[in-house]
Amino acid sequence: MSSEVTSKKAWEQVVDWVEQRVLSGELVVGSTLPAERDLALRVGVSRPAVREAVRTLQASGVLRSSVGAGGSGGTTVTGVPHQALTKLLRMHVALASFPATDVTQVRVVLERLSTSLATQRADSEQLAGMRAQVELMDDDGLSIEEFNGHDTQFHVAIAEAAGNRLATDLTVAIRESMRDPILEGLYALDDWKRVRGLLRTEHHAVLSAIEGRRADEAADLVEEHIRAAFARMSWLHDR
Numbered sequence: 001m002s003s004e005v006t007s008k009k010a011w012e013q014v015v016d017w018v019e020q021r022v023l024s025g026e027l028v029v030g031s032t033l034p035a036e037r038d039l040a041l042r043v044g045v046s047r048p049a050v051r052e053a054v055r056t057l058q059a060s061g062v063l064r065s066s067v068g069a070g071g072s073g074g075t076t077v078t079g080v081p082h083q084a085l086t087k088l089l090r091m092h093v094a095l096a097s098f099p100a101t102d103v104t105q106v107r108v109v110l111e112r113l114s115t116s117l118a119t120q121r122a123d124s125e126q127l128a129g130m131r132a133q134v135e136l137m138d139d140d141g142l143s144i145e146e147f148n149g150h151d152t153q154f155h156v157a158i159a160e161a162a163g164n165r166l167a168t169d170l171t172v173a174i175r176e177s178m179r180d181p182i183l184e185g186l187y188a189l190d191d192w193k194r195v196r197g198l199l200r201t202e203h204h205a206v207l208s209a210i211e212g213r214r215a216d217e218a219a220d221l222v223e224e225h226i227r228a229a230f231a232r233m234s235w236l237h238d239r
Contacts, residue, residue: 010045014053017043018062022077033063033075060084085169089177100181104230107174110167111155111226112219115206117162119215126161127211130154134203144186147196152179154203158210158222185233195232202228 008016017039021027033039033054040047054075057063061084066074092098122130133154137147152175159171189195202225209218 010049011052011056013045014039014043014050015056018053018057022062027077029077029079031077033077059087085173086176089173090180092177094180100178100230103174103178104226107171107178108223108226110171110174111158111222114159114162114164114167114171115210115222116215116219117164117167118158119210119213119218121163122161122210126157130157130161130207130210133157134200134207137200137203144192145183147199148179148183148186151199151203152176154207158206182233189232198232199225199229 018027018033027033034042036047036050040050043050054063054065058065061080062077063075064078064080066076089098089103118126133150136142136150137154142150155175156168156172159168162168186192186195202221206218206221206225209221
């Protein structure tokens with residue numbers, strides 16, 4: 001065993017074992033890991049080390065353990081990276097590891113891509129889903145939190161219609177990571193009704209361009225919308 005491997009913690013050796021087999025194609029989505037005891041023997045570590053590695057890989061969205069399976073015999077390879085990305089980004093945004101300005105700039109690039117692709121690829125059901133969220137935001141009886149929820153779902157619907165899983169997962173993660181700061185900013189506004197009207201107008205314009213299959217216009221409009229929304233909450237700029 002190399003000095004590099006022996007210098008690693010036991011649970012890291014298990015993570016490496018899984019990673020190597022995912023990269024080689026031996027483990028794919030749906031594959032089941034060996035039972036906890038067997039995996040511990042194969043890697044040459046303790047069973048607690050296997051459990052710690054499994055917990056780490058679960059948090060990363062790589063593994064999922066079935067309830068009641070016993071040990072890690074019910075642990076399978078999965079593919080839900082957006083959950084891990086969302087948790088990671090949310091924590092780092094809260095810690096100001098990623099300034100809100102940086103997050104917004106990346107969001108602009110991603111949503112321009114997603115909106116352009118969605119304009120070309122969205123089917124009638126997906127377009128109806130986007131329209132439903134925009135029309136729900138027209139309700140004056142919505143709370144700020146409810147409005148923001150439909151706002152989020154509208155942007156997520158666009159990303160999903162784009163047909164690019166990485167762009168979708170990153171868009172969802174970034175939007176979710178900014179949910180609390182955005183809500184805090186909306187509640188701090190002293191002219192919420194005016195801002196709500198502007199947001200509605202912008203959302204309808206983006207939707208109209210998507211429905212009209214005007215990709216460049218839709219991408220430009222979604223960028224203007226994101227930048228304008230960020231500018232209205234100037235207190236976020238220093239985060």
